[in-house]
Amino acid sequence: MVATTEVIYQRPESFTDAHTHYCPGCTHGVAHRLIAEVIDEMGLRERTIGVAPVGCSVFAYRYFNMDFVEAAHGRAPAMATGIKRVLPNNTVFTYQGDGDLASIGMAEIMHAAARGENITVIFINNAIYGMTGGQMAPTTLVGMKTTSSPLGRDVETAGYPIRMAEILSTLDGAGYVVRRSLHDAANIRKAKKAIRLAFEAQERGLGFSMVELLSSCPTNWKISPQDALEFVAEKMVPVFPLGDYKVSPALESLKV
Amino acid sequence: MAKELLKGNHAFAEAAIRAGVEAFYGYPITPSTEFLEYMSRRLPELGRAFVQAESEVSAINMVYGAACTGKRVMTASSSPGISLMMEGISYIAGTEVPAVVVNVMRGGPGLGNIAPSQGDYYQMVKGGGHGDYFPIVLAPASVQEAVDYISLAFDLADKYRALVHVIVDGNMGQMMEPAELPPMKEIPKEVPDWAVSGAKGRDPNILTSIYIDPEEEEVTNLRLLKRWKEIEKNEVIYDEYEIEDAEFLVIGFGTAGRVASSAVRQAREEGIKAGLLRPITLAPFPQDRLIELAKQVKRILVVEMNSGMMLDDVMKIVQGKVPIEFYGRMGGMTPLPDEILDEIRRVAANPAPGAKDPRDEWIIRMDKMLTGEK
Numbered sequence: 001m002v003a004t005t006e007v008i009y010q011r012p013e014s015f016t017d018a019h020t021h022y023c024p025g026c027t028h029g030v031a032h033r034l035i036a037e038v039i040d041e042m043g044l045r046e047r048t049i050g051v052a053p054v055g056c057s058v059f060a061y062r063y064f065n066m067d068f069v070e071a072a073h074g075r076a077p078a079m080a081t082g083i084k085r086v087l088p089n090n091t092v093f094t095y096q097g098d099g100d101l102a103s104i105g106m107a108e109i110m111h112a113a114a115r116g117e118n119i120t121v122i123f124i125n126n127a128i129y130g131m132t133g134g135q136m137a138p139t140t141l142v143g144m145k146t147t148s149s150p151l152g153r154d155v156e157t158a159g160y161p162i163r164m165a166e167i168l169s170t171l172d173g174a175g176y177v178v179r180r181s182l183h184d185a186a187n188i189r190k191a192k193k194a195i196r197l198a199f200e201a202q203e204r205g206l207g208f209s210m211v212e213l214l215s216s217c218p219t220n221w222k223i224s225p226q227d228a229l230e231f232v233a234e235k236m237v238p239v240f241p242l243g244d245y246k247v248s249p250a251l252e253s254l255k256v
Numbered sequence: 257m258a259k260e261l262l263k264g265n266h267a268f269a270e271a272a273i274r275a276g277v278e279a280f281y282g283y284p285i286t287p288s289t290e291f292l293e294y295m296s297r298r299l300p301e302l303g304r305a306f307v308q309a310e311s312e313v314s315a316i317n318m319v320y321g322a323a324c325t326g327k328r329v330m331t332a333s334s335s336p337g338i339s340l341m342m343e344g345i346s347y348i349a350g351t352e353v354p355a356v357v358v359n360v361m362r363g364g365p366g367l368g369n370i371a372p373s374q375g376d377y378y379q380m381v382k383g384g385g386h387g388d389y390f391p392i393v394l395a396p397a398s399v400q401e402a403v404d405y406i407s408l409a410f411d412l413a414d415k416y417r418a419l420v421h422v423i424v425d426g427n428m429g430q431m432m433e434p435a436e437l438p439p440m441k442e443i444p445k446e447v448p449d450w451a452v453s454g455a456k457g458r459d460p461n462i463l464t465s466i467y468i469d470p471e472e473e474e475v476t477n478l479r480l481l482k483r484w485k486e487i488e489k490n491e492v493i494y495d496e497y498e499i500e501d502a503e504f505l506v507i508g509f510g511t512a513g514r515v516a517s518s519a520v521r522q523a524r525e526e527g528i529k530a531g532l533l534r535p536i537t538l539a540p541f542p543q544d545r546l547i548e549l550a551k552q553v554k555r556i557l558v559v560e561m562n563s564g565m566m567l568d569d570v571m572k573i574v575q576g577k578v579p580i581e582f583y584g585r586m587g588g589m590t591p592l593p594d595e596i597l598d599e600i601r602r603v604a605a606n607p608a609p610g611a612k613d614p615r616d617e618w619i620i621r622m623d624k625m626l627t628g629e630k
Contacts, residue, residue, distance in 0.1 A: 047454035051321070052464075061462050067452035069324045070464030072347050075317035078309065082321025082329070083452070085305035086279050090454050108317070111310035 012036035014045045016065045025218040025225025027182040028056060031124060032063055034192045035095070038199055039066070048091040049083055051076040055097035056130035074105025077112035080119045091202060093120040099129045102138040102162050109168070116173030116207035120198045123164060126215040127236060134220030138162045141239055146220075161239060165212045169245030175206030177246040181214035183232035187242075196256045197247075206248045214240055259434040264399050264424070265290035267435050268332070268358060271403040273298055275410045276441045277356075278327040279305035281318035283337060286370040287426035288360035291332040312337040316344030316357075323353035324463045326451030328410050328443075332358035334426070335376050336367065338384075345419060346385030349480070350465030354413035356406070358422045360429035363588030371588025372426035374510060377565035380421045381538045388477045390484035391419045392491065393539040397514040399433040405536070407438055412491060416483055417450075423538070425561060427511045427590060488540040495534040498524055502531025504604050505549055505578075507570055508559040509535050511590060516559045519596035528604045538566065546573050556580045557603045559596055561589070564615050571614075579608030582618045 011017075014036035022028045039045050045066050052060040054073035061068030071079040076094035084092040101109050101123050112119065128146055129135040135148040139161045143152040165179040176198050180191035191213055198209035214236050216228035223231065262270075269291050272280070280295040292308065299306040305322070309315035315331050322329040333341060338359045348355050361376045363369040378384075381393050392412050396402040402424055409420040447453045452461050467473035497517050499505075504523075508516040513534035523530040533549060535542050550556070556578050558567045564582050571580055583599040585591045609617050623629075 046456035049452045049454065058466065061460075061464065065455070065460060067455045067461050068463075069321065069452055070351075070462075070466055072317060072320075072343055075314070075320075075344070078314040078317035079321035079324075081307060081314075082279065082281060082318030082323075083325055085307060085318075086322045086325050086327050086329070087453065107310050108314050111314065115307070 012040045014039040014065050016063055018062045020063055021059060022056065023219040025216060025228055026056070027126070027213070027215040028124065030182050030188060031122060031213055031215065032060065034188070034195050035093070035122060036064065038192065038196045041196070042199055042203070044091045044199065047089065048093065049087070051080045051083070051092065051094040053094065053096040053100040055100050057095055057097060057124065058131065060095050074100050074103070075108055076100065077105065077108040077117065077119065077121065081112055081115070081117050084117065084119050088118070091120075091199065093122060093199070095122045096124070097130065098123070098125045098127065098137045098139040102164050109164070110171070113168045113171045113174045113208040113210070116175070118202055118205055118207060119209075120202045121208070121210040122195065123210055123212040124215045125164070125212055125240065126217040127161070128217050128220045130217050130220055139240070141235060163240060165210065165245045168208070168210055171208075174208045174210070174246045175248040176201040176209035176251060178244045179212040179214070179240060179242050181232055181237060181242055183214065183216065183229040193256055197251055197254065200254060200256065201248060201251055204250060206250055212240070214242075259436045261432050262399060262435050263290060263430070263432050264402065265360065265429045266294045267399050267403050267437070268406055269294040269298065270437055271406040272330055272356070272410070273302065274438050274440045275407040276328045276443050277304070277330050277410070278443060279322045279329040280331065281307045281309050281315045281322070281329070282331045282333060283309050283312045283315050285334045285337040287362055287372070287429045288332050288334045288358070290429070291358065291360070312340035313343060316341035319355050320344050320348050320351070320353070323348055323355040324351070324452050326448035326453070328414070330356040330358065332360065334360045334362050335364050335373070338376060338379065342385040345391070346387055346389065347465050349385065349389035349391065349419050350387060351463050352417045352480070353463065354417050354419075356409045356413055356420050356422065358406070358424070361423060361425045369588045370426065372511060372561065372590055373586070373588050374425055374512060374561040374565070375586065376423065377538065377560070377562055380423050389419070389480055390487070391421050391539060392416070392487060393421045393423060393537065395423050395509040395536060395538050396428070397510050397534060399428065399431070400435040401536070402428060403435050403437060416487055418483070418487070423510070425511050491537060492540050492542050492544075493536040494542040494545060495536060497532040497534070499531040499533065499549070501529055502552065503529040503554045504600060505531055505533060505553040505556045506559060506596070506600065507533045507535070507546075507556060507566070509538060509566060512559045512561050515591055515593055516596050518593035519600055522593065522597045523600045523604070526601070528600060530600050530604070535566075541569055541573070543573050546570065550574045550578045553578060555603050555608065557599055558582050558614070559591065559599070560584045561591070562586060567614065580614050581609060582614040584618065
């Protein structure tokens with residue numbers, strides 16, 4: 001009997017060979033991988049243009065094997081709009097963190113969604129500013145300690161976390177808006193399906209699509225990677241409920 | 257093609273369309289709004305891209321995105337809007353992608369007013385955004401000239417992968433003048449090899465302004481500076497009037513330069529040997545020509561619609577070799593030919609001023625004029 005081997009798992013073509021600069025236990029790597037797998041599966045790599053943000057994923061373009069541009073902080077949806085309008089047959093996606101998308105880039109994301117801009121947004125919500133070293137984000141939980149809310153986020157002075165998926169889902173221009181989490185394998189599988197549907201929405205011209213991914217930041221939360229995943233499940237999910245907030249009827253019957 | 261009577265902002269927009277602009281992203285602001293309105297109708301008609309953005313910040317970042325595809329792209333705005341765009345302008349410069357920005361300038365600072373001004377000279381010519389970069393700045397003085405130089409702006413942007421500013425004041429955006437539009441250019445089909453278009457059959461193109469390693473950023477800064485030196489060598493444009501035997505040189509750009517040309521003509525009729533140098537590229541500035549002229553003339557009068565911004569450049573170039581005087585109107589005021597004629601007469605008749613800064617004596621004269629004191 002001749003032994004045969006079959007490749008059942010490998011690095012996606014949409015990935016480069018570069019080692020990421022992400023901290024151990026960070027879920028950026030998982031999110032990147034899911035996007036790369038989806039782009040491979042859909043055969044979109046050669047016409048995809050990614051838009052990297054400012055934040056921990058500022059160097060995302062080093063890890064994706066495709067054309068990429070690097071936006072100013074918060075402006076990725078505007079940059080993506082500028083590209084998509086002149087290259088409507090290309091696939092255009094942004095990858096943004098919570099400070100980028102929900103604070104400095106609030107106007108850009110809201111209006112890209114309102115216009116029904118036919119782009120896909122992958123939104124990493126880890127409730128903190130990672131790259132600058134752990135400051136309070138618009139999504140920081142009430143009472144959560146950060147370097148700029150050292151006594152814990154106080155609603156009297158710093159208000160409340162913003163739920164972007166819920167807000168964006170109210171806009172008629174949005175075709176697909178969901179929230180998923182990356183804290184365990186089952187949720188990661190669901191996240192991948194959502195990313196697939198988001199890109200399918202763009203392929204079908206269904207308007208703005210966004211997948212919000214609850215993510216961990218053990219370094220800046222100052223807890224272990226395992227505790228960080230538990231924090232996502234126990235503390236973040238209750239504040240940011242997982243679910244489908246807007247699904248275009250054209251996607252409902254799609255099996256992926 | 258025949259001349260037509262055209263409103264400035266409409267003519268500039270149509271000129272850009274005929275130069276092959278494939279996308280316009282903007283935000284309404286007086287006195288440039290008609291530019292955006294015109295584009296909102298014309299570009300969709302032609303199957304090209306138009307978006308009214310949620311802010312100038314967003315508009316310029318849309319321009320940045322489209323610029324990365326190698327297609328001709330632009331925005332137009334007015335002074336406060338341009339301030340908001342400075343972020344994206346710096347990124348465009350840092351990423352070395354071509355784009356054209358038109359500033360129809362108004363009175364400032366702050367909200368200021370909607371009247372014509374040249375108060376954005378520093379902002380446009382000296383950078384305005386963060387970091388080391390060098391925009392090309394064109395300052396036409398009539399609707400026709402603006403039409404012509406908007407085409408050139410796109411060519412220069414592509415040639416040097418550079419940012420090109422076209423600056424006019426509100427007069428030029430709002431007034432109607434006869435002008436001849438160029439024929440419609442074909443949109444080029446080929447994609448520049450540096451542009452993002454999807455990495456099909458090639459390695460990915462990455463367009464970014466980040467150079468996290470300071471050594472790499474320094475190399476980039478040096479590349480930008482060397483490119484600028486090439487631009488300085490090749491792209492200087494200016495206009496001259498009655499310059500050959502001139503003893504009194506008037507220097508002004510845009511509308512101020514155009515008004516000054518009427519004053520120079522009148523001065524000549526009175527026998528005063530006045531001449532005009534009107535820089536059309538404010539950056540690169542016609543430095544060599546000014547050095548030559550400084551050897552020829554007895555006195556220089558700089559005329560601007562600001563507090564003496566180009567004046568600083570003129571002083572730097574002339575290096576005290578010839579006395580320099582200044583006449584400016586500010587706040588949205590446009591000088592009349594008679595005002596400049598009076599200045600030419602005064603400069604021609606009086607000995608050189610003693611003050612180190614030409615503005616000092618001008619301020620005294622301004623105070624007198626504004627209070628009606630003789």
